[in-house]
Amino acid sequence: MKLFFTSIAFLLSFASINAMAESDRGRIGFDRLDCYHGQYCGTQLFWRTRSEKAVLTVQRTTANGRRMREMLVACGRDDSRYIDWLVKGNYYVFRLYEGRCPSTYPSRHELGRMLDRMQINLSRYDDRNDRRDRRDRRGPRK
Numbered sequence: 001m002k003l004f005f006t007s008i009a010f011l012l013s014f015a016s017i018n019a020m021a022e023s024d025r026g027r028i029g030f031d032r033l034d035c036y037h038g039q040y041c042g043t044q045l046f047w048r049t050r051s052e053k054a055v056l057t058v059q060r061t062t063a064n065g066r067r068m069r070e071m072l073v074a075c076g077r078d079d080s081r082y083i084d085w086l087v088k089g090n091y092y093v094f095r096l097y098e099g100r101c102p103s104t105y106p107s108r109h110e111l112g113r114m115l116d117r118m119q120i121n122l123s124r125y126d127d128r129n130d131r132r133d134r135r136d137r138r139g140p141r142k
Contacts, residue, residue: 017049018082025046025049025098025115026048026049026051026096027043027116028047028056028095028096028116028117029047029118030045030046030118031044031046033122035088035114039085040084040085040086041086041087041122042084042086043071043086043120044080044082045083045089046080047061047077047078047079047080048077048078049077049098049115051077051098051099052074053085053098053099053101054074054076054096054097054099055074055075055096055097055098055106055111056072056073056074056096056097057070057072057095057106058070058071058073058092058095059071059075059092059093060092061090061091061092061093061123062090063089063090063123068093070105070106071105072102072104072106072116073094075100075101076078086122087121088122089122090122091119091120092119092120092121093117093118094117094118094119094120095114095117096116096117097112097114097115098112098115099111099112099113100112
């Protein structure tokens with residue numbers, strides 16, 4: 001009976017180590033979101049992967065729900081890039097793939113295995129934050 005529980009514990013620990021290694025193959029992240037007066041926002045994207053070749057793509061969903069084609073953002077193993085073309089009111093899904101660099105509009109068969117994904121949701125971004133920032137720079141109201 002003791003051998004049974006020991007072997008179960010071993011298998012569970014092996015499964016957790018394998019799951020951890022699987023999730024460590026690639027990561028996407030971003031720094032704080034900088035939204036400017038007007039409609040654009042920017043952020044610093046960064047990604048890391050154990051793979052020799054990596055591809056970062058983005059798919060945008062507009063405010064009216066229209067899903068755009070997945071587009072190439074960058075290629076490279078470990079890198080970062082500042083993007084300043086995020087539009088308020090839209091929803092973005094960034095995906096990190098393992099594989100060689102495809103065309104500007106990659107098809108699913110050109111992309112390798114997906115390593116990670118990340119979302120930036122600007123569909124509910126509130127411009128009142130921008131107005132509050134401007135008022136604070138002018139000083140207190142009289």
